[in-house]
Amino acid sequence: MTEAAATAHDPAEGPRPAPPKSDLFAKFAPLMAERQALLDTGLRDPFAIVMDEVHSPTLATIRGKQTILLGTYNYMGMTFDPDVIDAGKDALDAFGAGTTGSRVLNGTYQGHKACEEALKEFYAMDHAMVFSTGYLANLGIISTLAGKGDYIILDADSHASIYDGCALGNAEVVRFRHNRVDDLDKRLARLPPEAGKLVVLEGVYSMLGDIAPLDEMVAVAKRHGAMTLVDEAHAMGFFGEHGRGVAEAQGVIDDVDFIIGTFSKSVGTVGGFCVSNHEELEFLRLVCRPYVFTASLPPSVVATAATSIRKLMHSGNKRAHLWENSKRLHQGLRDLGFTLATGTAESAIIAVLLPDQERAVMMWQALLDEGLYVNMARPPATPAGTYLLRCSLCADHSAEQVERILAMFAAAGRATSCIE
Ligand SMILES: Cc1ncc(COP(=O)(O)O)c(C=O)c1O
Numbered sequence: 172m173t174e175a176a177a178t179a180h181d182p183a184e185g186p187r188p189a190p191p192k193s194d195l196f197a198k199f200a201p202l203m204a205e206r207q208a209l210l211d212t213g214l215r216d217p218f219a220i221v222m223d224e225v226h227s228p229t230l231a232t233i234r235g236k237q238t239i240l241l242g243t244y245n246y247m248g249m250t251f252d253p254d255v256i257d258a259g260k261d262a263l264d265a266f267g268a269g270t271t272g273s274r275v276l277n278g279t280y281q282g283h284k285a286c287e288e289a290l291k292e293f294y295a296m297d298h299a300m301v302f303s304t305g306y307l308a309n310l311g312i313i314s315t316l317a318g319k320g321d322y323i324i325l326d327a328d329s330h331a332s333i334y335d336g337c338a339l340g341n342a343e344v345v346r347f348r349h350n351r352v353d354d355l356d357k358r359l360a361r362l363p364p365e366a367g368k369l370v371v372l373e374g375v376y377s378m379l380g381d382i383a384p385l386d387e388m389v390a391v392a393k394r395h396g397a398m399t400l401v402d403e404a405h406a407m408g409f410f411g412e413h414g415r416g417v418a419e420a421q422g423v424i425d426d427v428d429f430i431i432g433t434f435s436k437s438v439g440t441v442g443g444f445c446v447s448n449h450e451e452l453e454f455l456r457l458v459c460r461p462y463v464f465t466a467s468l469p470p471s472v473v474a475t476a477a478t479s480i481r482k483l484m485h486s487g488n489k490r491a492h493l494w495e496n497s498k499r500l501h502q503g504l505r506d507l508g509f510t511l512a513t514g515t516a517e518s519a520i521i522a523v524l525l526p527d528q529e530r531a532v533m534m535w536q537a538l539l540d541e542g543l544y545v546n547m548a549r550p551p552a553t554p555a556g557t558y559l560l561r562c563s564l565c566a567d568h569s570a571e572q573v574e575r576i577l578a579m580f581a582a583a584g585r586a587t588s589c590i591e
Contacts, residue, residue, distance in 0.1 A: 214532045215539070217547035227251055228439075228567045233544065241562045241576055242546035246519045247408045247489055248567030249439030249479045259440075262474035269469045274301075275456060278467030286473040289480040290446055294415055294430060298452040301473065303465050305404055305433025305443030306332040311461035312400065312429060312445045313371065314340035321367035324358060324392075326350065326383070328376050328554045330402065339460075342369070349376070349554065352387045359395035368397035374406035374417030378553050378561065379512035380520030382406075386421040393426060400429040408437025408483045409490055409519055434476045437483060442468050442476055489566040493519055496564045496573050503577040504562075508590040512559065522548075523560040523580075530589060531558035537583035543576060 180187045210216060224232040228248035229240050249255055262282055272278035283301055290299035302308040313336030317323045321342040325333060328349040337344045345362070347354040355370070362368060370392040375382050385401060392399045403416030411419030414437070418424040428449060434442035445452065456462060468476075494516075501516035504523060512522035525531040528549060535547040538560070546561040553559055568576075584590035 209528065209532060212529075215536050217532060217535050220539075220544070225250075228565050229572060231544070233539070236542055238539070238542050238544050239568075239572060239576060239579075240544050241564070241568075242544050243565065244405070244436035244563060245439060245565050245567075246405075246493060246563065247437040247439070247483060247486060248565050249437065249482070252439070252479065252482065254482065255439065255475045255478045258478040259471040259475040263469075263471040266470035268471075270467045272466060273463055274467045275463050280467075280470050280473070282470045282473040282477070283467060286442075286477040286480070287444075289477040290444055293413070293480050293484055294424075294446045295413075296430075296446045297448045298450060299444055299446045300452060300456060300459075300462065301468065301476075302443040302445070302462055303468055304441060305402075305431065305435060306335075307461040307465065308431050308433070308443030308445050309333050309336045309402060310339055311336070311459040312431060312455070313337060313369070314461075315455055315459040316398075316400075316429075317342035317367065317369045321369065322362050323369050323371060324355065324362075324397065325371040326373065326376075328378070329371060330373065330377065330404070331552075333371055333373075333402065342367075350381065350383055352384055352391060355388055356391045356395075359391065359397060362395075364396070368392075368395065370397045370399045372399065372401045374401055374403040374410065375518040375520065377405050377520060378548055378557075378559070379522045380518045380561070381513050382410075382417050382517045384421075385418050385427075386423050389418070389423045389426050398428040399426070400431060401427050402431040404431070404433045404436055405518060405520065407432045408486065409493055412487075414483050414486060414490060434472075434479075438476050438479045440472050440475045440479065442472060486566075493564060493566040495570070496566070496568050497521065499570070499573050500562060500564060500576065503573075504580060507577070507581050507584060509580070509584065512557075519564045521562045521564070523562065525558045525560065525589065528558050530587065531560060533587045534583055534589050535560055537587050538579055541579040541583055543579045543583075 222231045228245045228250050231238050270278040286301050287299040309332035317340055319341040323337050323342045324345045326349055327346045345358050347358050372383050389399050401418050406416040408414045410417045418427050429447045432444050434440045497516040497519050501521050510524045548559050548561050550556045
C-alpha cells in the first residue's frame with residue numbers, strides 16, 4: 172500500500188477518525204510502578220530529600236532534625252569557607268548576578284580568566300578552559316576531540332557525562348572492563364594503528380570509591396599512541412601532594428593529555444573545567460558546542476571557585492585529616508559487619524553494599540531517622556546491579572562525628588537486620 176492510499180479518506184465515511192494519542196511516557200511505566208510500590212510501603216523517597224537549612228559542610232536540618240551530612244561531595248569543606256564566601260559577595264556586588272551570555276560572546280569577564288589562571292597554577296599546566304558544569308566539560312571535550320574515524324576507549328564504569336560525551340560525538344566507542352589494564356591493552360591493540368585514539372579514565376570511580384591504576388593505564392595508552400583524558404572529579408583537592416588528583420599521586424600527571432574536573436565537589440561551588448599542556452586547547456573554545464552554546468558561570472561563582480582553588484593548593488593538613496576520617500570509617504564499618512565495596516579506604520567515598528533495593532532504602536531511612544544523611548544509589552547509576560549506601564567524607568568531619576556516624580550505622584544496621 173502506498174503512503175497516499177494509507178492516508179486517503181473518503182468524506183462519505185464521515186469525519187476522519189482521530190489518530191491514536193501518543194503516550195511518550197509509556198516507556199517509563201515499569202520504573203514508575205517499581206517506584207510507587209516502594210513508596211507504598213511507607214518508606215521515604217531517597218531521591219526527594221530537601222535540606223531545609225544547611226549549617227556547615229557537615230550539618231543540616233532535614234524535616235526539623237539536625238542531621239550529619241555524609242552524602243555530599245563537599246570533600247574539602249569549602250562551601251562555608253569565609254574567604255570563599257567573601258569573594259562571592261564582592262563579585263556579586265561588583266559584577267551583578269549573571270553574565271547573560273556565552274563564554275565566546277559577552278560571557279567572559281575578568282573573573283572567568285582569573286579562575287582559569289588559578290586552575291593553571293593549581294595543576295601547573297599551560298591551558299585551562301572553564302565550562303558551566305563538569306558534565307558540560309566532559310560532553311564538550313570528548314565530543315569535540317574525538318570525531319568521525321577516531322576511537323574513544325573508555326572504562327565500562329565511566330560516569331554518565333563521559334558516555335554522553337561519546338553519544339554527542341561521531342567517534343567509534345570501545346569499552347574495556349572496569350580498571351582492567353590487560354583489557355585496555357587488548358582492545359587498543361585491535362584498533363587501526365593510524366586511527367586517532369582517546370583513552371578516557373577516571374581517577375576515583377564515584378559509585379564504589381575505588382581508584383584507577385592510572386600509572387599502568389596511561390603507560391599502556393602511550394604505548395599504543397593514544398591520547399589520554401582523566402576525569403579527576405572525585406580526586407581533586409584530596410589526592411597527591413598538591414591535591415591535583417590520582418594522576419599526581421601515582422606520578423603520571425605529566426603524561427596525561429587532558430584533565431577534566433568540576434567545581435561541584437572539593438571546590439565547593441558549581442562549574443567544570445579542562446586543563447592541558449596542549450596549546451590547541453585554546454582553539455577548542457571556538458568549536459566546542461557545550462562551551463559555545465550555553466551561558467557562562469555567574470561572576471560570583473567563578474570568584475568563589477578561584478578563591479577556593481587557590482586555598483586548596485595549601486590544604487595539606489585538611490587532606491591528611493580527610494584520609495584519617497576515611498580510614499577510620501572504613502575500618503569501623505567493616506568491624507560492624509557491613510560489606511564494603513573496597514578492601515581498604517581508597518578514597519573519601521566508602522560504599523556500603525546491600526543485597527536489594529528494599530533493604531537499601533530501609534537502612535537509608537533508619538540512618539536518616541538517627542540523624543545521618545547518606546546517598547542511596549541503585550542501578551543504572553551503580554555497576555553490576557548493586558544497591559548501595561554511599562558515604563562521602565569531608566575534611567570538616569571531626570573525629571568525634573565519625574564515631575557518632577559509626578554508632579548510628581550500628582543502631583540502624585541492627586534495627587533493619589542488615590548486620591547482627
Ligand atoms: C566523574 C564525574 N565526572 C563529572 C561529573 C559532573 O560534574 P558536575 O556536577 O560539575 O556536572 C561528575 C558529577 O557527579 C562525576 O562524578
